[in-house]
Amino acid sequence: MTYIPISPNEREAMLKTIGVQTLDDLFQDVPEKYRFPKLDLPPALTEMEAAQYLQELASLNETVHGDLISFLGAGMYNHYIPAVVDHILRRGEFYTAYTPYQPEISQGTLQAIFEYQSLMCALTGMEVSNASHYDGATAAAEAINMAYAVFRGKRKKVVISPTVHPQYRAVIRTYTQGMELELAGDDARADLEAAPEFLTNHIDANTLLAIVQYPDFFGRIYDYTKLIEEAHGKGALVCVVANPIALAILKTPGEMGADIVVGEGQPLGIPMWFGGPSLGFFTTRKTYVHKMAGRLVGETVDNRGQRAYVLTLTAREQHIKRERATSNICTNQGLMALASAVYLSVMGRAGLRQVAELCYHKAHYAAEILSQIPGYGLCFSDPFFHEFSLCCPKPVAEINAHLLEHGILGGYDLSQDYPSLPNHMLIAVTEMNTKEEIDLLAEILAEVNHD
Amino acid sequence: MTETLTPKVVEPTLFELSSPGRIGVTMPEPDVPKADLPPAHLLRSDLPLPELAEVDVVRHYLRLSQFNYSVDGGFYPLGSCTMKYNPKINEDTCRLPGFLYTHPLQPIETVQGNLELMYLLQEWLKEISGFAAVSLQPAAGAHGELTGVLIMRAYHKSRGDHKRIKMLIPDSAHGTNPASSGMIGLQVVQIPSDARGNVDLNALKAACDDAVVGLMLTNPNTLGLFDENIEEVIRVVHECGGLVYGDGANLNALLGIVRPGDLGFDVMHFNLHKTFSVPHGGGGPGSGPIGVAAHLADFLPEPIVGILEEDDEETPPLFGFIRPAKSIGRIKAFYGHFGGGMVRAFTYIAMHGAEGLKQVAQHAVLNANYLLARLRGSYRVPYDRICMHEFVVEGRFEGSDLRALDISKRLMDYNFHPPTNYFPLIVPEALMIEPTETENKATLDAFADAMIQIAEEARTNPDLLRAAPHNTLFGRMDEVRAARELVLCCWLPEDYSKPLTDEQPASLGER
Numbered sequence: 001m002t003y004i005p006i007s008p009n010e011r012e013a014m015l016k017t018i019g020v021q022t023l024d025d026l027f028q029d030v031p032e033k034y035r036f037p038k039l040d041l042p043p044a045l046t047e048m049e050a051a052q053y054l055q056e057l058a059s060l061n062e063t064v065h066g067d068l069i070s071f072l073g074a075g076m077y078n079h080y081i082p083a084v085v086d087h088i089l090r091r092g093e094f095y096t097a098y099t100p101y102q103p104e105i106s107q108g109t110l111q112a113i114f115e116y117q118s119l120m121c122a123l124t125g126m127e128v129s130n131a132s133h134y135d136g137a138t139a140a141a142e143a144i145n146m147a148y149a150v151f152r153g154k155r156k157k158v159v160i161s162p163t164v165h166p167q168y169r170a171v172i173r174t175y176t177q178g179m180e181l182e183l184a185g186d187d188a189r190a191d192l193e194a195a196p197e198f199l200t201n202h203i204d205a206n207t208l209l210a211i212v213q214y215p216d217f218f219g220r221i222y223d224y225t226k227l228i229e230e231a232h233g234k235g236a237l238v239c240v241v242a243n244p245i246a247l248a249i250l251k252t253p254g255e256m257g258a259d260i261v262v263g264e265g266q267p268l269g270i271p272m273w274f275g276g277p278s279l280g281f282f283t284t285r286k287t288y289v290h291k292m293a294g295r296l297v298g299e300t301v302d303n304r305g306q307r308a309y310v311l312t313l314t315a316r317e318q319h320i321k322r323e324r325a326t327s328n329i330c331t332n333q334g335l336m337a338l339a340s341a342v343y344l345s346v347m348g349r350a351g352l353r354q355v356a357e358l359c360y361h362k363a364h365y366a367a368e369i370l371s372q373i374p375g376y377g378l379c380f381s382d383p384f385f386h387e388f389s390l391c392c393p394k395p396v397a398e399i400n401a402h403l404l405e406h407g408i409l410g411g412y413d414l415s416q417d418y419p420s421l422p423n424h425m426l427i428a429v430t431e432m433n434t435k436e437e438i439d440l441l442a443e444i445l446a447e448v449n450h451d
Numbered sequence: 452m453t454e455t456l457t458p459k460v461v462e463p464t465l466f467e468l469s470s471p472g473r474i475g476v477t478m479p480e481p482d483v484p485k486a487d488l489p490p491a492h493l494l495r496s497d498l499p500l501p502e503l504a505e506v507d508v509v510r511h512y513l514r515l516s517q518f519n520y521s522v523d524g525g526f527y528p529l530g531s532c533t534m535k536y537n538p539k540i541n542e543d544t545c546r547l548p549g550f551l552y553t554h555p556l557q558p559i560e561t562v563q564g565n566l567e568l569m570y571l572l573q574e575w576l577k578e579i580s581g582f583a584a585v586s587l588q589p590a591a592g593a594h595g596e597l598t599g600v601l602i603m604r605a606y607h608k609s610r611g612d613h614k615r616i617k618m619l620i621p622d623s624a625h626g627t628n629p630a631s632s633g634m635i636g637l638q639v640v641q642i643p644s645d646a647r648g649n650v651d652l653n654a655l656k657a658a659c660d661d662a663v664v665g666l667m668l669t670n671p672n673t674l675g676l677f678d679e680n681i682e683e684v685i686r687v688v689h690e691c692g693g694l695v696y697g698d699g700a701n702l703n704a705l706l707g708i709v710r711p712g713d714l715g716f717d718v719m720h721f722n723l724h725k726t727f728s729v730p731h732g733g734g735g736p737g738s739g740p741i742g743v744a745a746h747l748a749d750f751l752p753e754p755i756v757g758i759l760e761e762d763d764e765e766t767p768p769l770f771g772f773i774r775p776a777k778s779i780g781r782i783k784a785f786y787g788h789f790g791g792g793m794v795r796a797f798t799y800i801a802m803h804g805a806e807g808l809k810q811v812a813q814h815a816v817l818n819a820n821y822l823l824a825r826l827r828g829s830y831r832v833p834y835d836r837i838c839m840h841e842f843v844v845e846g847r848f849e850g851s852d853l854r855a856l857d858i859s860k861r862l863m864d865y866n867f868h869p870p871t872n873y874f875p876l877i878v879p880e881a882l883m884i885e886p887t888e889t890e891n892k893a894t895l896d897a898f899a900d901a902m903i904q905i906a907e908e909a910r911t912n913p914d915l916l917r918a919a920p921h922n923t924l925f926g927r928m929d930e931v932r933a934a935r936e937l938v939l940c941c942w943l944p945e946d947y948s949k950p951l952t953d954e955q956p957a958s959l960g961e962r
Binding site for chain 1: 789
């Protein structure tokens with residue numbers, strides 16, 4: 001079925017007004033030999049059939065709500081989403097609107113983005129936020145574009161911690177093809193137990209940006225203040241890739257002196273949805289606002305004296321600056337930014353802290369009991385937030401296969417990205433995991449070692 | 452500040468609504484022993500988030516939503532944006548728990564439903580576009596463009612052809628085309644349009660040499676015109692060794708009409724949020740899959756979905772991820788906009804089938820030509836021939852200083868969203884009108900009547916346009932002030948208690 005509301009009679013009248021006989025007459029400019037191909041697609045479904053078909057496909061999956069107990073994180077996390085979030089997102093006034101290019105009739109979206117920007121600044125301790133990027137990985141890549149523009153292309157080196165998410169590092173390498181940059185710091189031989197200050201050895205007068213993750217990919221919490229000071233001593237900027245839930249309790253990257261804070265906003269009220277759409281947040285210092293990519297909402301007044309909001313500094317963007325724009329970004333993650341703003345506003349100061357503390361306490365309980373199982377131990381002794389690396393007696397793939405038989409989605413197999421960590425499992429625990437689930441995980445892991 | 456009779460409709464910000472101690476959500480007490488928090492030097496001293504009850508949040512956002520114009524609320528003829536109706540069933544299918552609650556790193560055996568859907572969507576997009584391979588990974592149209600230009604350059608380099616540094620881009624192109632090329636360090640060469648709105652063939656031939664990476668072409672272009680020399684344009688670029696990129700923003704006009712791959716395009720992005728009814732979400736998320744011809748298939752971003760084990764009598768096929776042999780790499784974390792983009796587009800295509808999709812394009816083009824026919828007498832049409840899904844008129848009148856902007860603002864008084872204005876750049880005071888196929892004749896007539904009425908008002912009462920909009924909740928904005936004062940954040944927490952005044956609050960950044 002289609003959604004075309006034109007009756008045959010109306011169609012005839014319209015064709016007559018246009019001055020052609022048939023619909024096909026409208027396509028004379030299309031080369032005849034390629035015109036009207038016969039598409040080999042399945043027969044059209046009615047809404048009822050489509051609903052059933054999609055339900056069948058969805059039911060082929062095993063979800064982390066009901067089918068599987070999950071300890072998988074590694075960049076995407078299973079958090080509770082208050083009901084109110086989706087109720088707001090389902091308002092047609094929000095989700096069927098376009099980018100707010102006409103501010104007089106888009107104040108809802110504009111104020112919501114303005115508030116989102118404010119919330120992200122509050123969370124990260126930074127001064128300005130843009131209206132979003134596609135995800136955490138592309139936001140990190142855009143941090144390089146911004147830093148590159150800040151130095152007008154004169155600095156050519158980016159230092160990346162090996163404990164930045166492997167997929168983020170991969171995206172950065174794709175994005176920077178052709179920029180003739182040197183990427184250093186994350187080679188395979190890097191010492192993964194070294195304190196973050198080891199990156200300082202790579203930072204020099206040619207370095208435009210250093211990128212670290214907070215908590216890092218292994219879940220560890222470091223205070224990057226010293227590293228940032230030393231990077232600034234060389235004139236380089238520092239970008240911190242942060243987990244927004246962790247920022248509810250941890251010292252902000254802003255307080256550490258970071259120049260750019262980016263990250264994946266999915267934990268803030270966005271379902272995992274098999275990896276997307278999620279939300280890339282991007283915050284920085286006001287000094288750099290003219291070099292920042294993406295849309296930006298600013299406060300102003302209308303001609304009736306009412307406080308109102310508009311897209312501002314648009315001269316930075318692709319539709320004005322074309323090939324000289326910092327980035328090509330146009331469509332961003334508007335509705336996902338709205339989701340995170342609704343989530344943060346309903347969670348609020350107390351609720352978000354509770355979520356973060358629940359994650360922290362449960363992850364530490366899990367670490368405590370799992371590390372006591374013979375053959376298992378914590379790989380690192382540093383403070384961690386809600387994810388930790390567990391050293392296992394066997395390859396993680398083997399252990400996870402066994403866990404799956406018991407309905408448990410085990411942690412991320414770090415050997416996929418770090419050959420030097422063959423039996424290392426990255427375990428994520430959130431407020432969604434109960435004590436019983438954690439105890440069951442411990443029980444099955446103990447079994448594995450005896451097999 | 453001028454006093455007017457209009458009551459103020461300002462909605463306080465979340466921070467202004469906040470009251471210390473108010474609770475929105477209470478989380479359960481921990482069911483495990485509490486651990487010691489990290490040492491104090493690793494902790495933040497305060498968390499300056501608003502404190503609101505759930506009802507405060509609901510009313511706040513409901514009021515904000517009422518400040519928005521939307522497709523659900525009315526006609527949205529925004530050129531090149533394809534603001535078609537977004538079917539409600541899509542909103543339900545994309546939220547099926549089986550899709551919502553799957554982690555992207557689960558073992559493939561546990562997410563065969565997701566993978567089958569992605570595999571079929573790849574196959575369907577290939578069939579619709581005539582390309583040999585598709586990656587669903589790009590997050591939006593511009594992201595697909597970036598992917599495409601990276602693939603084009605990687606292709607040339609793989610052949611040892613390192614001197615290609617120029618991207619040819621018509622002057623009617625979307626700004627993202629040159630921005631995507633500039634982002635990867637290519638030189639942009641602008642190609643003019645000819646008097647009929649086609650690519651100027653002579654200029655194209657003159658620009659084609661062995662330094663050309665390719666041409667980025669929107670067809671139908673942003674004038675809404677199908678290039679009358681499309682085959683020759685593509686041939687000329689191919690003859691100099693270049694590749695042709697198709698900007699799929701205007702694919703709605705071509706569904707079942709012609710396949711870009713058949714015409715000889717080498718690579719194209721799809722906008723699932725335009726052509727395939729994924730809602731625009733007030734600025735995103737979009738979804739910008741990319742299709743390529745056979746010679747570029749190995750360069751697609753990783754991963755794509757393939758069949759790892761064929762089915763047999765007892766078991767279904769096993770779907771999984773594949774890395775194309777010469778992949779440009781990963782363009783995004785995980786696999787693309789699965790839930791918001793792919794599931795909705797999949798539902799849409801499944802319900803339309805081949806014939807339905809063709810009807811979509813036919814009626815999108817019918818509606819555009821009907822509006823063009825109705826407006827021709829009142830507005831100058833710079834390139835006047837049968838259009839595709841959209842067309843461009845000049846928003847100016849003989850002997851008047853009124854601008855496209857004034858017409859756009861006045862349209863709001865008639866409860867229509869304005870067309871795209873000031874684009875494409877080659878038409879002065881451009882108004883770019885794309886009605887889409889999901890509007891009925893009565894709506895189109897009402898819009899045409901309003902446009903004709905506004906043209907009449909321009910003659911008889913130009914101030915009515917200059918001061919428009921009048922009937923909206925908000926009037927024209929002081930954009931200069933926004934850019935000058937750069938207030939980009941709400942007040943700091945210590946300012947919460949300050950009364951709302953007309954004074955400009957200080958921003959976080961000025962501290």
